[in-house]
Amino acid sequence: MRAITLAFAVVGAVLLAGCTRSPEARAEDARMKLASWQATRRLLDEQRARGDLPEQYVRQVMRAVEEGRAQALANLRAASAP
Amino acid sequence: MRRYLEVALGIFTSIGGFLEVGAIATAAQAGAGFGFRLGWVLVLGTVCVIFLVEMSGRLSAVSKHTLQDAMRERFGAGFFLVTTIPGLIVDWLVLAAEIGGVALALQLVTGIGYQWWAFPVAIGSWLFLWKGNLRLVEDGVALLGLVALAFVVAAVRLHPPVHAVVAGLLPSLPPAEGTTYWFLAVSILGALISPYLFFFYSSGAIEGQWDENHIGSNRFTAIVGMSFGAVLAFGVMLAAAMVFHPRGIQVERYEQVALMLVEPLGRPGLYLFAAALAVTCFGATLEVALGRAYVFAQGFGWNYTLNSLPTNSARFSLVYTVMIGSAAVLIALGVDPLALTVFSMALTAVTLPLVTLPFIVLMNDPAYVGEYRNGWIGNAAVVGISLLASLIALVAIPLQLMGG
Numbered sequence: 448m449r450a451i452t453l454a455f456a457v458v459g460a461v462l463l464a465g466c467t468r469s470p471e472a473r474a475e476d477a478r479m480k481l482a483s484w485q486a487t488r489r490l491l492d493e494q495r496a497r498g499d500l501p502e503q504y505v506r507q508v509m510r511a512v513e514e515g516r517a518q519a520l521a522n523l524r525a526a527s528a529p
Numbered sequence: 530m531r532r533y534l535e536v537a538l539g540i541f542t543s544i545g546g547f548l549e550v551g552a553i554a555t556a557a558q559a560g561a562g563f564g565f566r567l568g569w570v571l572v573l574g575t576v577c578v579i580f581l582v583e584m585s586g587r588l589s590a591v592s593k594h595t596l597q598d599a600m601r602e603r604f605g606a607g608f609f610l611v612t613t614i615p616g617l618i619v620d621w622l623v624l625a626a627e628i629g630g631v632a633l634a635l636q637l638v639t640g641i642g643y644q645w646w647a648f649p650v651a652i653g654s655w656l657f658l659w660k661g662n663l664r665l666v667e668d669g670v671a672l673l674g675l676v677a678l679a680f681v682v683a684a685v686r687l688h689p690p691v692h693a694v695v696a697g698l699l700p701s702l703p704p705a706e707g708t709t710y711w712f713l714a715v716s717i718l719g720a721l722i723s724p725y726l727f728f729f730y731s732s733g734a735i736e737g738q739w740d741e742n743h744i745g746s747n748r749f750t751a752i753v754g755m756s757f758g759a760v761l762a763f764g765v766m767l768a769a770a771m772v773f774h775p776r777g778i779q780v781e782r783y784e785q786v787a788l789m790l791v792e793p794l795g796r797p798g799l800y801l802f803a804a805a806l807a808v809t810c811f812g813a814t815l816e817v818a819l820g821r822a823y824v825f826a827q828g829f830g831w832n833y834t835l836n837s838l839p840t841n842s843a844r845f846s847l848v849y850t851v852m853i854g855s856a857a858v859l860i861a862l863g864v865d866p867l868a869l870t871v872f873s874m875a876l877t878a879v880t881l882p883l884v885t886l887p888f889i890v891l892m893n894d895p896a897y898v899g900e901y902r903n904g905w906i907g908n909a910a911v912v913g914i915s916l917l918a919s920l921i922a923l924v925a926i927p928l929q930l931m932g933g
């Protein structure tokens with residue numbers, strides 16, 4: 448029983464140790480998210496210009512875009528910090 | 530007419546258990562991130578669900594036991610507790626995510642924050658169960674759930690390239706971002722192969738007084754009902770692949786997702802998305818709450834039925850009341866429904882083997898299924914599904930930690 452518990456602990460530790468992401472990967476992820484939010488904003492503007500969106504929904508998406516961009520920028524700064 | 534009513538159980542199970550907040554989120558994320566490449570995971574998940582739903586119904590029709598009841602009787606009270614406690618936690622989180630899905634749909638059309646809708650949604654769901662019966666729950670949601678066909682209409686109107694869609698149905702390795710690809714694959718399977726779906730379906734079969742004469746219609750119901758859900762989920766993935774993927778948009782918030790229906794359908798697309806999200810999540814709310822109430826009632830030997838006054842099944846009614854009320858608190862406190870969905874899907878994946886492994890024993894035990902035991906195809910499928918579930922359980926959390 449102790450051997451099985453130990454085996455599970457070792458496998459778990461190895462898996463978790465492998466889960467740490469490098470700063471480069473985190474920065475790349477943040478850049479992709481930033482680009483994604485900019486693309487969301489462009490799509491929103493296109494659909495809004497066509498008159499397809501009610502203003503209260505536009506406000507919700509704009510808020511989501513602002514919050515998402517701010518989070519992505521914060522992540523980018525954190526990943527780039529020495 | 531009887532066939533229609535039985536298929537309604539399958540369609541309702543499919544709307545609430547197959548296409549719900551988790552499936553919509555993961556299918557949209559998959560389409561946005563990888564185009565059509567994860568289509569094969571939807572096919573794989575659908576095949577798994579069809580097999581397990583058919584077995585749940587067959588077990589109940591022949592043995593007159595629900596799945597949970599048979600598991601407790603065959604494997605003992607200790608096993609019941611071991612499976613019930615993690616299942617309760619996972620179901621509670623899934624229930625909160627589903628209530629959050631309905632609340633978000635209401636936010637999209639009213640502009641009022643989803644937190645404010647948590648309790649009205651919970652009260653509406655509870656009233657539906659308290660005042661309604663199983664027939665109303667099944668037929669009502671199955672009928673309303675047809676609004677989710679908007680995803681399929683949107684996908685068709687976006688004219689996806691047929692060869693790329695077909696190519697996506699074949700398993701492929703990720704082009705890059707392997708962690709995200711595999712995490713989404715695991716999340717899609719976690720969202721589709723939901724344990725509460727099997728508990729609910731088998732309880733519905735008992736409530737519907739199925740017997741051996743229902744074996745054929747059960748198979749038909751499992752295939753048609755689950756395939757219906759799969760087509761809807763595939764519609765979500767295709768729409769996201771056509772609208773979001775070429776623009777490099779990742780799905781981070783539910784507010785974004787409606788844009789993929791607005792593109793092909795115009796302004797009605799927003800309202801259709803909100804209606805589809807609300808109905809499917811409402812169906813799932815009822816199904817998860819009922820599924821857990823059935824599990825408790827069957828495990829502890831309480832009265833349970835949705836087809837008589839709640840006072841006749843007081844403890845059964847108390848379980849779904851407490852489940853819905855407490856889960857709504859989580860959403861009212863402002864927990865992000867999408868984050869909650871992703872987290873609960875990963876946890877669902879971890880607990881999958883606890884539900885799939887017992888099928889191997891139960892579906893081969895003559896004491897339960899008599900001459901209707903699994904053939905070699907059924908056994909190969911359930912062993913394969915259990916191996917897949919074990920693999921998923923092992924990698925789900927590490928993949929999430931790795932930034933999936």
